[in-house]
Amino acid sequence: MLKQFEKHFTExxxxxxxxxxxxxYDAMVGDKNVLGLAPTGSGKTVAFTLPASANLLPGDGTQLIVLEPSQELAIQTSRVMRDWGKLLDLKVVALTGGANVKRQTERLKKRPEIVVGTPGRVLNLVNDRKLKLHLVSMLIVDEADDLLTGDTLDTVREIAQATPADVQLGFFSATDTPILHELDKWFGQTVERVDVRDQDNTQGEVRHGLLQVGMNKRDQMLKRLLAMPNFRALVFFKQSSTLRKTATRFYHDHVxxxxxTSDLRQVQRxxxxQDFRQGRIRLLLTTDVAARGLDIPKLPAVINYDLPDKVNEYVHRVGRTGRMGEPGQVISLGDDHDLRDLKRLLKDTDYDLVPLYFSGRELTTERPTAATVKANETAKAQRVTATASTAGQTAATATKPKAGAKANAKATVKAETPNPSKKKKHKNRHTKNKGMRKKWRDHDAQN
Structure with missing residues (x-):
């Protein structure tokens, strides 16, 4: 590791x-093609940033391309790489869909050494000859299990083909998929496989819970969970339409x-x-657009509002909590049938799924008894009664008149109360004007 990196690492x-x-590190510095497999939250971004940056020459144009699956992850990665790159005078530019193309094109004119972007936007700028790849010496494909699927695979391959033939390749992922065993076939180069998923110990203690809740009561359950102190959660939905309904309901209820979601403008996203990271909001409702790579420090919980259909989806969702040694809680909502399906889906994994119950403003693994439920209801009723009593006393104190002023107040009210039998007299505007005209006529006659 370079001395500049070692010092910053300590800082x-x-x-x-x-x-x-x-x-x-050594393999990438030695110009080898690498596939790095490591758990979520294990520092993969820094893992490829340090060796990739060590081989770059400041001022020599774009030499490193990093591809990310989402706008949020591309922006997050660019910030990390910019933090390390400034130690070597390296410039970093983020190219993401949804952002202003002209502004991005202007930034490319400064010839940044590192470009981080989403595949679609990068390829568009390459085809428009705004981004030139003839000097690129390394191509990093982050979240490779996601990017190397469907149409995105073709896009990534087109970008790779636009780079020099001897370009160094780096692939990084938290989960293994069949295509990651066929990289030499798809990219025409031998790739060294580095799998440390069984060796990594950065993951904190994460509890995986199943909370039985019907679809119609899940919004209510989210509100109840917010009653727990210091509770924050990333909430995953399958459909954007369901998410929008919940978000609208929460907005009107001041939750x-x-x-x-992916259909929001980049500024809104x-x-x-940012509001969620800084604690200004406590629930971030999202789809799987936020399931990969996003680093939210000390995130207490992840909630599956809708359960995932694939093991990899579950792995990436729950990987947002329990990062870098921090504890975490996963709460999967569903009816009895949904939760059975989830257990069946994850039966070959190491996840220990435990039933959860919400009782007395806290999550517990013990099923509440009838006595416990009654005690909680009694305590709730007492709190409501005490609150109402306090409010009533406060209102009575605020509205109770002084003894000396009581008679005066009655007299004032009596004097100001109109007599319904008497009609209010209205002045005739026409008569008034007629009198004024006569007055002015008399005045002119005297003069």
Missing amino acids: LGYQAPTAIQTAV SAAGL EKAL
Whole structure:
């Protein structure tokens, strides 16, 4: 590791490199193609940033391309790489869909050494000859299990073909998929496989709970969970339409929540994510657009409002909590049938799914008894009664008149109360004007 990196590593409070950071450094510095597999939250961004940046030359144009699956992840990665790149005078530009193309084109004229972007926007700028790849020496494909599927695979391959033939390749992922075993076939180069998922110990203690809740009561359950102190959660939905309904309902009910979907403008998406990171909102409602790579420090919980259909989806969703040694809680909502399906889906994994119950403003693994439920209801009733009594006393104190002023108040009210039998006399505007005209006529006659 370069001396500049070692010093900054210490300044950031890191004790030692993670397993993936150690495993891929020498191979990448030695110009080898690498596939790095490591759990979520294990520092994969820094793992490819340090060796990739060490081989770049400041002022020599764009030499490194990093592809990310979403706008949020591309912006997050660009910030991390910019933090490390400034130590070597390297410039970093983010190219994402939804952002202003002209502004991005102007930034490319400054010839940044590192470009981080989403595949669609990067390829568009390459085809428009705004982004030139003839000097690129390394191409990093982050979240490779996601990017190397469907139409995105073709887009990534087109970008790779636009780079020099000897370009160095780096692939990083938290989960393994069949295509990651066929990279030499798809990209025409041998790729060294580095898998540290069994060696990594950066994951904190994460509890995986099943909370039986019907579809019509899930919004209400989210509100109840907010009664717990210091509770914040990333809430995953399958459909944007369901998310929007919940977000609208929460907005009208003044619930501390915001939505993050792919159809929002980039400015709106950034604001929602920033508000959630800084604690201004407590629930961030999102689809799987936020399931990959996003780093939200000390996130207490992840909630599956809608359960995932694939194991990899579950892995990436729950990977947002319990990062870098922090504890975390996963809460999967569903009816009895849904939860059975989830258990069946994850039966071959190491996840220990435990039934959860919400009782007395807290989550518990013990099924509430009838006595417990009655005690909680009694306590709730007492709190409501005490609140109402306090409010009533406050109102009575505020409205109770002084003894000396009581008679005067009655007299005043009596004097001001109109007599319904007497009609209010209205002046005739026409008569008044007629009198004024006569007055002015008499005045003119005298003069």
